Amino acid sequence: MPSYNPNSNVNDRARWLPSSNGTYSASSALASLRTLHSFVPWFKLVWFAQNIPRMSFILWVAIRGMLSTRDCIHKYDLLVVTTCVLCNTHPESHAHLFFQCLFSRAIWTQIMNICGSPWNGLCWNAFIDWASTHWRGNSPTIVANKLCLGVAVYHIWRERNCRVFEGTQKTSLVVARSIIDTIRCWLSSFNLKNHPIIALNWNVNSSSFAVLLLSCLGHLFRAVLSLCLALALLPGYAPCILYILSLFL
Ligand SMILES: [Zn+2]
Secondary structure, eight states: OOOOOOOTTTTOOOOOOOOOTTTOOOOHHHHEEEEEEETTTHHHHHHOOOOHHHHHHHHHHHHHTTTTOHHHHHHTTTTSSOOTTTSSSSBOOOOIIIISSHHHHHHHHHHHHHOOOOOOOOOOHHHHHHHHOOOOOOOOHHHHHHHHHHHHHHHHHHHHHIIIIIOOOOOHHHHHHHHHHHHHHHHSSSTTTTHHHHHHTTTTOOOOOOHHHHHHHHHHHHHHHHHHHHOOOOOOOHHHHHHHTTOOO
């Protein structure tokens, strides 16, 4: 047996056994308390460096199917009415509320148009699986798409709660505008200098050459149009048509 001879020249010292160096740390304490599980496939879809925490939290609860939707409450016989308050036609569930509801679809259609992704018609669970597979990495395009998912789910859930608890309601157009404004503000904090397409799609100010060039072209076009209008050089409806076109530049 190995012998143990205490060294009377060294003071006794307490050691924190869960840590390899014997020093206490919060991370080592947490690691000793929790049970480690494998990551779920949608982990990076919810938690990423550029996320908006309170919106990621709602998305996390929604993906786990643990929001208090009316179908969940109905299981405990606490609620008789199960109709979705956004469309008033179908029973409210996670899958319906966030993806199948006509109200939500109108919102997703507008957002997907900006993202450049067509509405693919998947159901809620299939879409989460699809996005978990395809939205990988940290490129601005992927980050913008993941932000869209979290912000949209948050705002749809918030609108649902406003209708249930406060008796107020907004149109899908107004909710979509709030979502787009939130994402635009968030993206404006990123460096999109090398991603002018995203800056243009989300109308985020960028100092990139392409954005500046398009902006200058718009100003030049409107200046020439104003001059033509002033000199009455354009006949008929041409000035109106050109002015409407200039608004898109
Ligand atoms: Zn609905």
